[in-house]
Amino acid sequence: MTEALLHVDAIETFYGPIQAIRGVSLEVAPHQIVTVLGANGAGKTTVLRTVSGILDPEAGKVVFEGKDIAHMAPDQVMRMGICHVPEGREVFPFLTVRENLMMGSYTRRDSDGIAKDLALCFRYFPRLEERQHQRAGLLSGGEQQMLAISRALMGKPKLLLLDEPSLGLSPILVQQIFEIIRRINQEQGVAILLVEQNAHIALKTADYGYVLEVGRIVAEDHCATLLGRDDIKEFYLGQKEAGVRGQRRWKKRRLWN
Protein backbone atom coordinates (compact mmCIF):
# COMPACT_ATOMS: atom_id res chain seq x y z
CA MET A 1 0.00 0.00 0.00
CA THR A 2 1.31 3.46 -0.83
CA GLU A 3 1.13 6.44 1.51
CA ALA A 4 -2.04 5.90 3.57
CA LEU A 5 -4.69 8.59 3.82
CA LEU A 6 -5.99 7.23 7.09
CA HIS A 7 -3.89 5.14 9.40
CA VAL A 8 -5.50 3.67 12.50
CA ASP A 9 -2.88 2.27 14.80
CA ALA A 10 -3.78 -0.15 17.63
CA ILE A 11 -6.71 1.83 18.99
CA GLU A 12 -8.52 0.77 22.14
CA THR A 13 -11.90 2.34 22.79
CA PHE A 14 -14.17 2.00 25.83
CA TYR A 15 -17.79 2.66 26.59
CA GLY A 16 -17.42 3.43 30.26
CA PRO A 17 -15.84 0.31 31.76
CA ILE A 18 -16.58 -1.84 28.71
CA GLN A 19 -13.85 -2.23 26.14
CA ALA A 20 -15.37 -2.28 22.66
CA ILE A 21 -12.18 -2.11 20.61
CA ARG A 22 -9.15 -4.15 21.61
CA GLY A 23 -6.33 -2.86 19.48
CA VAL A 24 -7.58 -2.37 15.95
CA SER A 25 -5.23 -1.23 13.20
CA LEU A 26 -6.24 -0.50 9.65
CA GLU A 27 -5.29 1.67 6.69
CA VAL A 28 -7.14 3.45 3.94
CA ALA A 29 -5.19 4.62 0.90
CA PRO A 30 -6.33 7.59 -1.21
CA HIS A 31 -9.10 6.71 -3.71
CA GLN A 32 -9.58 3.31 -2.11
CA ILE A 33 -12.70 1.63 -0.73
CA VAL A 34 -11.96 -0.30 2.43
CA THR A 35 -14.60 -2.33 4.21
CA VAL A 36 -14.84 -3.55 7.78
CA LEU A 37 -17.01 -6.64 8.19
CA GLY A 38 -18.28 -8.17 11.36
CA ALA A 39 -21.30 -9.42 13.22
CA ASN A 40 -23.48 -7.40 15.59
CA GLY A 41 -21.46 -6.00 18.46
CA ALA A 42 -18.11 -6.68 16.84
CA GLY A 43 -17.19 -3.02 17.19
CA LYS A 44 -17.57 -1.80 13.61
CA THR A 45 -19.52 1.32 14.44
CA THR A 46 -17.19 2.04 17.33
CA VAL A 47 -14.23 2.08 14.94
CA LEU A 48 -15.95 4.71 12.80
CA ARG A 49 -16.97 6.76 15.82
CA THR A 50 -13.42 6.71 17.08
CA VAL A 51 -12.14 7.91 13.72
CA SER A 52 -14.67 10.74 13.51
CA GLY A 53 -13.94 11.92 17.04
CA ILE A 54 -17.26 11.13 18.73
CA LEU A 55 -15.33 8.70 20.94
CA ASP A 56 -11.76 9.17 22.04
CA PRO A 57 -9.51 6.10 22.12
CA GLU A 58 -7.79 5.25 25.40
CA ALA A 59 -4.76 4.05 23.53
CA GLY A 60 -3.46 4.05 19.99
CA LYS A 61 -3.34 6.63 17.22
CA VAL A 62 -5.63 7.81 14.43
CA VAL A 63 -3.51 9.52 11.80
CA PHE A 64 -5.15 11.36 8.91
CA GLU A 65 -2.90 12.92 6.27
CA GLY A 66 0.02 12.66 8.67
CA LYS A 67 -1.77 14.36 11.56
CA ASP A 68 -2.92 12.64 14.77
CA ILE A 69 -6.64 13.32 15.06
CA ALA A 70 -7.41 10.83 17.83
CA HIS A 71 -8.36 13.47 20.39
CA MET A 72 -9.88 16.12 18.15
CA ALA A 73 -13.49 17.24 18.56
CA PRO A 74 -15.83 15.81 15.90
CA ASP A 75 -16.45 19.14 14.18
CA GLN A 76 -12.68 19.66 13.82
CA VAL A 77 -12.26 16.17 12.37
CA MET A 78 -14.94 16.99 9.82
CA ARG A 79 -13.08 20.17 8.89
CA MET A 80 -10.01 18.00 8.18
CA GLY A 81 -12.01 16.30 5.41
CA ILE A 82 -13.62 13.26 7.02
CA CYS A 83 -17.40 13.09 6.59
CA HIS A 84 -19.39 10.51 8.49
CA VAL A 85 -22.65 8.96 7.28
CA PRO A 86 -23.96 7.55 10.55
CA GLU A 87 -25.81 4.32 11.07
CA GLY A 88 -29.55 4.88 10.81
CA ARG A 89 -29.18 7.95 8.58
CA GLU A 90 -29.66 10.60 11.31
CA VAL A 91 -31.08 13.23 8.97
CA PHE A 92 -32.52 16.45 10.42
CA PRO A 93 -36.21 15.48 10.33
CA PHE A 94 -37.79 18.95 10.44
CA LEU A 95 -35.48 20.56 7.90
CA THR A 96 -36.18 20.27 4.20
CA VAL A 97 -34.06 18.02 2.01
CA ARG A 98 -32.32 21.07 0.62
CA GLU A 99 -31.63 22.52 4.07
CA ASN A 100 -30.21 19.18 5.15
CA LEU A 101 -27.83 19.30 2.21
CA MET A 102 -26.85 22.89 2.96
CA MET A 103 -26.00 21.81 6.51
CA GLY A 104 -23.59 19.32 4.97
CA SER A 105 -21.68 22.27 3.53
CA TYR A 106 -21.84 24.26 6.76
CA THR A 107 -18.08 24.59 7.05
CA ARG A 108 -17.55 25.74 3.46
CA ARG A 109 -17.55 29.31 2.21
CA ASP A 110 -17.15 28.74 -1.57
CA SER A 111 -20.70 29.27 -2.80
CA ASP A 112 -19.79 28.28 -6.38
CA GLY A 113 -18.36 24.98 -5.23
CA ILE A 114 -21.36 24.37 -3.00
CA ALA A 115 -23.77 24.93 -5.90
CA LYS A 116 -21.72 22.58 -8.05
CA ASP A 117 -21.75 19.85 -5.43
CA LEU A 118 -25.48 20.30 -4.91
CA ALA A 119 -25.99 19.69 -8.62
CA LEU A 120 -23.70 16.67 -8.35
CA CYS A 121 -25.74 15.16 -5.51
CA PHE A 122 -28.93 15.69 -7.50
CA ARG A 123 -27.28 13.94 -10.44
CA TYR A 124 -26.43 10.91 -8.34
CA PHE A 125 -29.83 10.90 -6.63
CA PRO A 126 -32.49 12.53 -8.84
CA ARG A 127 -35.13 11.61 -6.25
CA LEU A 128 -33.66 14.15 -3.87
CA GLU A 129 -34.10 16.94 -6.39
CA GLU A 130 -37.76 16.06 -6.79
CA ARG A 131 -38.23 16.16 -3.05
CA GLN A 132 -35.88 19.00 -2.16
CA HIS A 133 -38.57 21.13 -0.49
CA GLN A 134 -40.02 18.31 1.59
CA ARG A 135 -39.16 17.74 5.22
CA ALA A 136 -36.52 15.04 5.49
CA GLY A 137 -38.54 13.19 8.15
CA LEU A 138 -41.17 12.44 5.51
CA LEU A 139 -38.77 10.63 3.17
CA SER A 140 -38.68 6.86 2.89
CA GLY A 141 -35.79 4.95 4.43
CA GLY A 142 -33.99 4.62 1.11
CA GLU A 143 -34.40 8.30 0.32
CA GLN A 144 -33.11 9.19 3.76
CA GLN A 145 -30.04 7.06 3.10
CA MET A 146 -29.50 8.86 -0.21
CA LEU A 147 -29.88 12.15 1.66
CA ALA A 148 -27.41 11.13 4.36
CA ILE A 149 -24.79 10.15 1.75
CA SER A 150 -25.38 13.34 -0.25
CA ARG A 151 -25.24 15.47 2.87
CA ALA A 152 -21.81 14.04 3.64
CA LEU A 153 -20.69 14.63 0.03
CA MET A 154 -21.63 18.30 0.42
CA GLY A 155 -18.78 18.60 2.89
CA LYS A 156 -16.31 17.80 0.07
CA PRO A 157 -14.73 14.92 1.97
CA LYS A 158 -11.39 13.31 1.26
CA LEU A 159 -12.57 10.32 3.25
CA LEU A 160 -16.18 9.20 3.57
CA LEU A 161 -17.15 7.02 6.52
CA LEU A 162 -20.21 4.91 5.68
CA ASP A 163 -21.94 3.07 8.50
CA GLU A 164 -24.32 0.31 7.35
CA PRO A 165 -25.76 2.01 4.27
CA SER A 166 -27.81 -1.14 3.56
CA LEU A 167 -29.64 -1.02 6.89
CA GLY A 168 -33.36 -1.58 6.44
CA LEU A 169 -33.36 -1.23 2.66
CA SER A 170 -34.82 -3.54 0.04
CA PRO A 171 -32.29 -5.68 -1.89
CA ILE A 172 -32.81 -3.71 -5.11
CA LEU A 173 -32.26 -0.42 -3.35
CA VAL A 174 -29.14 -1.81 -1.71
CA GLN A 175 -27.78 -2.69 -5.17
CA GLN A 176 -28.50 0.83 -6.44
CA ILE A 177 -26.97 2.57 -3.43
CA PHE A 178 -23.79 0.51 -3.63
CA GLU A 179 -23.48 1.16 -7.32
CA ILE A 180 -23.59 4.87 -6.61
CA ILE A 181 -21.10 4.50 -3.76
CA ARG A 182 -18.74 2.86 -6.25
CA ARG A 183 -19.33 5.66 -8.75
CA ILE A 184 -18.73 8.36 -6.15
CA ASN A 185 -15.43 6.69 -5.33
CA GLN A 186 -14.36 6.44 -8.97
CA GLU A 187 -15.64 9.76 -10.27
CA GLN A 188 -14.88 11.99 -7.28
CA GLY A 189 -11.78 10.15 -6.07
CA VAL A 190 -13.15 10.03 -2.52
CA ALA A 191 -11.68 7.33 -0.30
CA ILE A 192 -14.34 5.34 1.53
CA LEU A 193 -14.27 3.40 4.78
CA LEU A 194 -17.35 1.20 4.67
CA VAL A 195 -18.80 -0.72 7.59
CA GLU A 196 -21.31 -3.40 6.62
CA GLN A 197 -23.18 -6.43 7.83
CA ASN A 198 -24.10 -7.36 4.30
CA ALA A 199 -20.70 -8.92 3.63
CA HIS A 200 -21.47 -10.03 0.12
CA ILE A 201 -22.17 -6.64 -1.35
CA ALA A 202 -19.47 -4.98 0.75
CA LEU A 203 -16.81 -7.36 -0.56
CA LYS A 204 -18.02 -6.88 -4.13
CA THR A 205 -17.83 -3.10 -3.76
CA ALA A 206 -14.64 -2.61 -1.79
CA ASP A 207 -10.98 -3.08 -2.71
CA TYR A 208 -9.65 -4.21 0.63
CA GLY A 209 -11.40 -5.76 3.62
CA TYR A 210 -10.93 -6.31 7.32
CA VAL A 211 -12.89 -8.79 9.44
CA LEU A 212 -13.62 -7.63 12.95
CA GLU A 213 -14.66 -9.92 15.76
CA VAL A 214 -15.26 -8.86 19.37
CA GLY A 215 -13.09 -5.81 19.03
CA ARG A 216 -10.19 -7.42 17.16
CA ILE A 217 -9.19 -7.71 13.53
CA VAL A 218 -9.15 -11.44 12.77
CA ALA A 219 -8.54 -11.33 9.03
CA GLU A 220 -7.60 -8.85 6.33
CA ASP A 221 -6.96 -9.15 2.63
CA HIS A 222 -7.96 -7.96 -0.81
CA CYS A 223 -11.69 -8.38 -1.23
CA ALA A 224 -11.33 -10.77 -4.14
CA THR A 225 -9.23 -13.05 -1.94
CA LEU A 226 -11.58 -12.75 1.01
CA LEU A 227 -14.50 -13.66 -1.23
CA GLY A 228 -12.79 -16.90 -2.10
CA ARG A 229 -11.92 -17.98 1.43
CA ASP A 230 -13.89 -20.86 2.89
CA ASP A 231 -14.20 -19.44 6.39
CA ILE A 232 -15.47 -16.09 5.10
CA LYS A 233 -17.89 -17.88 2.84
CA GLU A 234 -19.29 -19.87 5.68
CA PHE A 235 -19.56 -17.27 8.41
CA TYR A 236 -20.26 -14.08 6.49
CA LEU A 237 -21.68 -15.11 3.16
CA GLY A 238 -23.78 -17.99 4.44
CA GLN A 239 -22.50 -20.40 1.79
CA LYS A 240 -21.76 -23.91 3.01
CA GLU A 241 -20.16 -26.57 1.00
CA ALA A 242 -21.12 -30.20 1.40
CA GLY A 243 -19.17 -31.85 4.18
CA VAL A 244 -18.28 -28.64 5.99
CA ARG A 245 -21.62 -28.69 7.71
CA GLY A 246 -20.64 -30.78 10.67
CA GLN A 247 -17.55 -28.75 11.53
CA ARG A 248 -17.66 -26.79 14.70
CA ARG A 249 -17.35 -23.06 14.59
CA TRP A 250 -14.34 -22.73 16.91
CA LYS A 251 -12.27 -24.93 14.65
CA LYS A 252 -12.87 -22.62 11.74
CA ARG A 253 -12.09 -19.62 13.84
CA ARG A 254 -8.67 -20.96 14.59
CA LEU A 255 -7.67 -20.56 10.98
CA TRP A 256 -7.64 -16.83 11.43
CA ASN A 257 -5.08 -16.59 14.17
Place this chain on the structure above:
Amino acid sequence: MEDAARLLQLVVNGAAAGCIYGLIALGFVLIYKATEMVNFAQGDIMMLGGFVAYSAIAHWGVNYWVGGLIAIAATAAFGYALDAIVLRRVIGQPQFAVVMLTLGLGFIFRAAAGITWGYDSVGFDTPFTNKTVKLGGLILGDDNLSIIAGTVLLCGVLYLFFAKTRLGVAMQASSQNQLAAYYMGIPVRNVFSMIWAISAGVAAVAGILLSPVSMIDVNMGFLGIKAFAAAVIGGFGSIPGSVIGGVFVGIVEQLAGYYLPAGFQEVTSNIVLLGMLFIRPQGLFAERMGKRV
Protein backbone atom coordinates in the same frame (compact mmCIF):
# COMPACT_ATOMS: atom_id res chain seq x y z
CA MET B 1 -71.36 49.93 22.26
CA GLU B 2 -69.77 51.05 25.47
CA ASP B 3 -69.35 47.45 26.52
CA ALA B 4 -67.82 46.43 23.22
CA ALA B 5 -65.27 49.24 23.46
CA ARG B 6 -64.41 48.29 27.00
CA LEU B 7 -63.99 44.67 26.01
CA LEU B 8 -61.70 45.64 23.17
CA GLN B 9 -59.68 47.84 25.49
CA LEU B 10 -59.26 44.98 27.92
CA VAL B 11 -58.23 42.68 25.12
CA VAL B 12 -55.56 45.08 23.92
CA ASN B 13 -54.20 45.61 27.41
CA GLY B 14 -54.26 41.87 28.00
CA ALA B 15 -52.53 41.19 24.71
CA ALA B 16 -49.78 43.63 25.69
CA ALA B 17 -49.21 41.91 29.02
CA GLY B 18 -49.45 38.59 27.21
CA CYS B 19 -46.74 39.60 24.76
CA ILE B 20 -44.37 40.00 27.69
CA TYR B 21 -45.27 36.52 28.93
CA GLY B 22 -44.87 35.31 25.38
CA LEU B 23 -41.38 36.77 25.04
CA ILE B 24 -40.22 35.16 28.27
CA ALA B 25 -41.88 31.91 27.20
CA LEU B 26 -40.04 32.18 23.89
CA GLY B 27 -36.80 32.22 25.83
CA PHE B 28 -37.83 29.09 27.76
CA VAL B 29 -38.74 27.29 24.56
CA LEU B 30 -35.61 28.24 22.58
CA ILE B 31 -33.36 26.86 25.28
CA TYR B 32 -35.53 23.82 25.90
CA LYS B 33 -35.69 22.86 22.23
CA ALA B 34 -31.96 23.12 21.82
CA THR B 35 -30.57 21.69 25.02
CA GLU B 36 -33.57 20.09 26.76
CA MET B 37 -32.90 22.27 29.77
CA VAL B 38 -35.58 24.38 31.41
CA ASN B 39 -34.14 27.70 32.46
CA PHE B 40 -36.07 28.87 35.51
CA ALA B 41 -33.90 31.99 35.69
CA GLN B 42 -35.39 33.33 32.45
CA GLY B 43 -37.57 35.90 34.27
CA ASP B 44 -34.60 37.07 36.29
CA ILE B 45 -32.55 37.54 33.14
CA MET B 46 -35.36 39.82 31.95
CA MET B 47 -35.00 41.75 35.23
CA LEU B 48 -31.25 42.13 34.67
CA GLY B 49 -31.87 43.39 31.14
CA GLY B 50 -34.33 45.95 32.48
CA PHE B 51 -31.84 47.18 35.09
CA VAL B 52 -29.01 47.50 32.57
CA ALA B 53 -31.30 49.59 30.36
CA TYR B 54 -32.19 51.68 33.41
CA SER B 55 -28.52 52.28 34.18
CA ALA B 56 -27.76 53.24 30.60
CA ILE B 57 -30.73 55.53 30.10
CA ALA B 58 -31.30 57.09 33.51
CA HIS B 59 -27.70 57.23 34.78
CA TRP B 60 -25.41 57.55 31.79
CA GLY B 61 -27.99 59.65 29.99
CA VAL B 62 -27.90 57.86 26.64
CA ASN B 63 -30.86 57.92 24.31
CA TYR B 64 -33.66 55.33 24.80
CA TRP B 65 -32.89 53.40 21.64
CA VAL B 66 -29.14 53.31 22.18
CA GLY B 67 -29.61 52.37 25.83
CA GLY B 68 -31.99 49.62 24.80
CA LEU B 69 -29.49 48.23 22.32
CA ILE B 70 -26.72 48.34 24.92
CA ALA B 71 -28.93 46.44 27.37
CA ILE B 72 -29.90 43.82 24.78
CA ALA B 73 -26.29 43.28 23.72
CA ALA B 74 -25.02 43.13 27.30
CA THR B 75 -27.71 40.68 28.36
CA ALA B 76 -27.12 38.50 25.32
CA ALA B 77 -23.40 38.40 26.09
CA PHE B 78 -24.29 37.50 29.66
CA GLY B 79 -26.51 34.68 28.41
CA TYR B 80 -23.71 33.34 26.23
CA ALA B 81 -21.25 33.39 29.12
CA LEU B 82 -23.80 31.81 31.44
CA ASP B 83 -24.06 28.79 29.18
CA ALA B 84 -20.38 28.61 28.28
CA ILE B 85 -19.19 28.86 31.89
CA VAL B 86 -21.97 27.28 33.97
CA LEU B 87 -24.78 25.45 32.20
CA ARG B 88 -22.63 23.55 29.72
CA ARG B 89 -21.24 21.56 32.65
CA VAL B 90 -24.60 20.09 33.62
CA ILE B 91 -25.53 18.77 30.17
CA GLY B 92 -26.17 15.06 30.62
CA GLN B 93 -26.98 15.43 34.32
CA PRO B 94 -30.50 14.61 35.53
CA GLN B 95 -33.14 17.21 34.70
CA PHE B 96 -33.51 17.88 38.42
CA ALA B 97 -29.96 19.19 38.67
CA VAL B 98 -30.70 21.71 35.93
CA VAL B 99 -33.89 22.83 37.70
CA MET B 100 -32.06 23.37 40.98
CA LEU B 101 -29.17 25.11 39.28
CA THR B 102 -31.29 27.57 37.33
CA LEU B 103 -33.55 28.26 40.34
CA GLY B 104 -30.40 28.94 42.35
CA LEU B 105 -29.02 31.21 39.65
CA GLY B 106 -32.30 33.14 39.80
CA PHE B 107 -31.75 33.76 43.53
CA ILE B 108 -28.19 34.89 42.86
CA PHE B 109 -29.31 37.28 40.11
CA ARG B 110 -31.98 38.80 42.36
CA ALA B 111 -29.50 39.27 45.18
CA ALA B 112 -26.85 40.71 42.87
CA ALA B 113 -29.38 43.10 41.34
CA GLY B 114 -30.56 44.16 44.80
CA ILE B 115 -26.99 44.92 45.87
CA THR B 116 -26.18 46.77 42.66
CA TRP B 117 -29.37 48.71 41.97
CA GLY B 118 -31.19 48.59 45.32
CA TYR B 119 -34.55 47.12 46.22
CA ASP B 120 -36.71 50.07 45.18
CA SER B 121 -38.69 50.14 41.99
CA VAL B 122 -37.10 52.27 39.33
CA GLY B 123 -38.13 53.48 35.91
CA PHE B 124 -36.79 55.50 33.02
CA ASP B 125 -38.30 57.74 30.38
CA THR B 126 -39.32 56.08 27.16
CA PRO B 127 -40.89 57.60 24.05
CA PHE B 128 -44.03 55.65 24.95
CA THR B 129 -44.55 56.67 28.58
CA ASN B 130 -47.88 58.31 29.41
CA LYS B 131 -48.98 58.84 25.84
CA THR B 132 -52.20 57.62 24.35
CA VAL B 133 -53.76 57.14 20.97
CA LYS B 134 -57.49 57.65 20.42
CA LEU B 135 -59.02 55.21 18.00
CA GLY B 136 -62.78 55.74 17.73
CA GLY B 137 -64.08 55.27 21.24
CA LEU B 138 -60.89 53.51 22.30
CA ILE B 139 -58.08 55.00 24.31
CA LEU B 140 -54.95 52.94 23.93
CA GLY B 141 -51.68 53.57 25.71
CA ASP B 142 -48.61 53.96 23.51
CA ASP B 143 -46.79 51.78 26.00
CA ASN B 144 -49.13 48.85 25.41
CA LEU B 145 -49.05 49.34 21.67
CA SER B 146 -45.26 49.49 21.70
CA ILE B 147 -45.15 46.14 23.49
CA ILE B 148 -47.38 44.53 20.88
CA ALA B 149 -45.52 46.11 17.96
CA GLY B 150 -42.14 45.25 19.46
CA THR B 151 -43.15 41.63 19.98
CA VAL B 152 -44.49 41.23 16.46
CA LEU B 153 -41.34 42.80 15.04
CA LEU B 154 -39.04 40.66 17.16
CA CYS B 155 -40.91 37.48 16.21
CA GLY B 156 -40.58 38.42 12.55
CA VAL B 157 -36.85 38.99 12.89
CA LEU B 158 -36.40 35.71 14.76
CA TYR B 159 -38.46 33.84 12.18
CA LEU B 160 -36.32 35.17 9.33
CA PHE B 161 -33.17 34.40 11.27
CA PHE B 162 -34.12 30.78 11.95
CA ALA B 163 -35.56 30.11 8.51
CA LYS B 164 -33.16 31.96 6.23
CA THR B 165 -29.70 32.30 7.72
CA ARG B 166 -27.08 29.59 7.77
CA LEU B 167 -26.52 29.97 11.49
CA GLY B 168 -30.26 29.91 12.17
CA VAL B 169 -30.77 26.70 10.22
CA ALA B 170 -27.70 25.25 11.95
CA MET B 171 -29.36 26.05 15.28
CA GLN B 172 -32.46 24.16 14.21
CA ALA B 173 -30.30 21.29 13.01
CA SER B 174 -28.35 21.14 16.27
CA SER B 175 -31.55 20.94 18.28
CA GLN B 176 -33.04 18.24 16.04
CA ASN B 177 -30.04 15.95 15.98
CA GLN B 178 -27.03 16.94 17.99
CA LEU B 179 -24.82 14.07 16.85
CA ALA B 180 -25.53 14.62 13.17
CA ALA B 181 -24.83 18.32 13.64
CA TYR B 182 -21.38 17.41 14.95
CA TYR B 183 -20.84 15.23 11.89
CA MET B 184 -21.62 18.27 9.71
CA GLY B 185 -18.81 20.20 11.40
CA ILE B 186 -21.21 22.47 13.27
CA PRO B 187 -19.59 23.56 16.56
CA VAL B 188 -22.63 22.46 18.55
CA ARG B 189 -21.49 23.75 21.94
CA ASN B 190 -20.95 27.27 20.65
CA VAL B 191 -24.23 27.12 18.79
CA PHE B 192 -26.01 26.23 22.02
CA SER B 193 -24.33 29.13 23.80
CA MET B 194 -25.52 31.41 21.01
CA ILE B 195 -29.06 30.15 21.56
CA TRP B 196 -28.69 31.13 25.21
CA ALA B 197 -27.53 34.53 24.03
CA ILE B 198 -30.59 34.97 21.80
CA SER B 199 -32.89 33.86 24.55
CA ALA B 200 -31.30 36.28 27.04
CA GLY B 201 -31.50 39.06 24.45
CA VAL B 202 -35.20 38.36 23.95
CA ALA B 203 -35.68 38.51 27.71
CA ALA B 204 -33.93 41.90 27.78
CA VAL B 205 -36.29 43.17 25.06
CA ALA B 206 -39.21 42.03 27.24
CA GLY B 207 -37.78 43.91 30.22
CA ILE B 208 -37.30 47.10 28.22
CA LEU B 209 -40.74 46.95 26.61
CA LEU B 210 -42.34 46.33 29.98
CA SER B 211 -40.64 49.25 31.73
CA PRO B 212 -43.14 51.99 30.79
CA VAL B 213 -46.03 49.83 32.04
CA SER B 214 -44.62 48.51 35.26
CA MET B 215 -41.56 49.64 37.13
CA ILE B 216 -38.36 47.66 37.13
CA ASP B 217 -37.65 45.98 40.42
CA VAL B 218 -35.77 43.01 41.77
CA ASN B 219 -38.81 40.75 41.86
CA MET B 220 -40.15 41.37 38.37
CA GLY B 221 -38.64 38.04 37.37
CA PHE B 222 -41.55 36.24 39.00
CA LEU B 223 -43.50 37.04 35.85
CA GLY B 224 -41.54 34.06 34.61
CA ILE B 225 -43.96 31.75 36.42
CA LYS B 226 -46.88 33.00 34.34
CA ALA B 227 -44.68 32.82 31.27
CA PHE B 228 -43.98 29.21 32.11
CA ALA B 229 -47.72 28.55 32.02
CA ALA B 230 -47.81 30.30 28.65
CA ALA B 231 -45.01 28.09 27.32
CA VAL B 232 -46.76 24.91 28.42
CA ILE B 233 -50.07 26.06 26.95
CA GLY B 234 -48.28 26.77 23.68
CA GLY B 235 -46.89 23.25 23.59
CA PHE B 236 -43.41 23.77 25.08
CA GLY B 237 -41.39 23.31 21.97
CA SER B 238 -43.28 25.48 19.57
CA ILE B 239 -42.00 29.02 19.07
CA PRO B 240 -45.23 30.54 17.68
CA GLY B 241 -47.09 28.52 20.30
CA SER B 242 -45.22 30.19 23.15
CA VAL B 243 -46.13 33.71 22.01
CA ILE B 244 -49.74 32.79 21.28
CA GLY B 245 -49.94 31.00 24.63
CA GLY B 246 -48.61 34.14 26.29
CA VAL B 247 -51.16 36.39 24.61
CA PHE B 248 -53.92 33.96 25.54
CA VAL B 249 -52.90 33.99 29.21
CA GLY B 250 -52.60 37.77 29.18
CA ILE B 251 -56.07 38.34 27.72
CA VAL B 252 -57.79 35.82 29.99
CA GLU B 253 -56.09 37.44 32.95
CA GLN B 254 -57.29 40.93 32.04
CA LEU B 255 -60.84 39.78 31.47
CA ALA B 256 -60.84 37.85 34.74
CA GLY B 257 -59.53 40.92 36.55
CA TYR B 258 -62.43 42.99 35.29
CA TYR B 259 -65.37 40.61 35.29
CA LEU B 260 -64.55 38.33 38.21
CA PRO B 261 -64.13 39.16 41.90
CA ALA B 262 -60.82 40.51 43.14
CA GLY B 263 -58.08 37.92 43.49
CA PHE B 264 -59.00 35.93 40.43
CA GLN B 265 -56.61 37.81 38.17
CA GLU B 266 -53.56 36.38 39.88
CA VAL B 267 -54.62 32.77 39.65
CA THR B 268 -56.19 32.67 36.19
CA SER B 269 -52.97 31.79 34.41
CA ASN B 270 -52.67 28.69 36.54
CA ILE B 271 -56.34 27.80 36.11
CA VAL B 272 -55.93 28.08 32.35
CA LEU B 273 -52.81 25.93 32.59
CA LEU B 274 -54.62 23.25 34.59
CA GLY B 275 -57.54 23.28 32.18
CA MET B 276 -55.15 22.95 29.29
CA LEU B 277 -53.38 20.00 30.85
CA PHE B 278 -56.74 18.24 31.29
CA ILE B 279 -58.08 18.90 27.82
CA ARG B 280 -55.02 18.95 25.60
CA PRO B 281 -51.90 17.99 27.55
CA GLN B 282 -49.60 18.28 24.53
CA GLY B 283 -50.36 22.00 24.27
CA LEU B 284 -51.83 24.05 21.46
CA PHE B 285 -49.02 23.66 18.96
CA ALA B 286 -47.31 20.39 19.71
CA GLU B 287 -44.96 19.27 16.96
CA ARG B 288 -46.78 16.74 14.86
CA MET B 289 -43.86 14.44 14.18
CA GLY B 290 -42.16 12.80 17.10
CA LYS B 291 -38.49 13.30 17.64
CA ARG B 292 -36.53 10.43 16.15
CA VAL B 293 -34.06 8.93 18.55
